Amino acid sequence: MRNNWWKIWSAVLLVYTFVAGLLGPVPALPLLQETIRNLYFHVCMWFAMMILFTVSVVYSIRYLRTLDLKYDIYARHFAVTAIVMGLLGYTTGAIWAAYTWADPNKPLINSFSTIARDPKLIGAAIALLVYFAYLILRDAVTDIDKRARISAVYNIFAYAILFPAIWILPRILPSLHPGNDGNPALDVKNDISASMRLVFYPAIIGWTLLGVWIATLKIRIQLLADKKMMS
Amino acid sequence: MKNLFSRSTLLVLLLTLSAVSFGQNASSSMDNVMRSNGQIYVVIAVMLTILIGLLLYLVRLDKKISKMEKR
Numbered sequence: 001m002r003n004n005w006w007k008i009w010s011a012v013l014l015v016y017t018f019v020a021g022l023l024g025p026v027p028a029l030p031l032l033q034e035t036i037r038n039l040y041f042h043v044c045m046w047f048a049m050m051i052l053f054t055v056s057v058v059y060s061i062r063y064l065r066t067l068d069l070k071y072d073i074y075a076r077h078f079a080v081t082a083i084v085m086g087l088l089g090y091t092t093g094a095i096w097a098a099y100t101w102a103d104p105n106k107p108l109i110n111s112f113s114t115i116a117r118d119p120k121l122i123g124a125a126i127a128l129l130v131y132f133a134y135l136i137l138r139d140a141v142t143d144i145d146k147r148a149r150i151s152a153v154y155n156i157f158a159y160a161i162l163f164p165a166i167w168i169l170p171r172i173l174p175s176l177h178p179g180n181d182g183n184p185a186l187d188v189k190n191d192i193s194a195s196m197r198l199v200f201y202p203a204i205i206g207w208t209l210l211g212v213w214i215a216t217l218k219i220r221i222q223l224l225a226d227k228k229m230m231s
Numbered sequence: 232m233k234n235l236f237s238r239s240t241l242l243v244l245l246l247t248l249s250a251v252s253f254g255q256n257a258s259s260s261m262d263n264v265m266r267s268n269g270q271i272y273v274v275i276a277v278m279l280t281i282l283i284g285l286l287l288y289l290v291r292l293d294k295k296i297s298k299m300e301k302r
Contacts, residue, residue: 014282
């Protein structure tokens, strides 16, 4: 329990997010209406993903500096958990967009081509595909040391693509996603009231800690399996 | 300590569940709460059950791995 206080925080913050996220006051914005509550879930998935990818690349760099295979395992499992978060963010975003971006007077399928070619979605897809390639590249190399070194270097390149793909690229193209055409993603003055920030920031921390928890479990299993293989 | 934590969480969950099902009597105040505001509280109960269930699953997994690490 001594090193597990942050897991309790994760649970507490997530319960708070779910209750306050559904009951808390939100501004009545046109089109969005109550769906703005998705901010506490959809947007937090991407924040957690970015933080976990950052942790992953830090461990990749540490591996390259020390050549300790432990860090390679850390980097891999943080990246995998981040990919799961990213996929959840993508899926929830697709659902959200279907009911806010689509023309309600036409069948949903008619708006599909407009939504599917949105730069933000394409950027996010590129970022996730780059990380899928990270996993494929890893598993394609059988030599343990070579695999660790190649994938650590690749992870740094993937990280360099991540932020241009999900932030810069969509912003220089016309996009329906909030935070484009020069607007900041979080227009704190107009879009998000102070009461929403009281839920949003704890939600980011809660979801991120949940991701870290899952990643550490996967790391511990991997370390155990490796130990078993050695003995 | 860890055992105590997960047990107490389970206890709270079961208490909440029993309180919710208790509200089936039309006259109880819990029933009024659950049916107010377009029954949003029902959604919260469902979401919290899923969230707490997943968290308890993680706690159990964590404990199992800790046990394996000790061996």
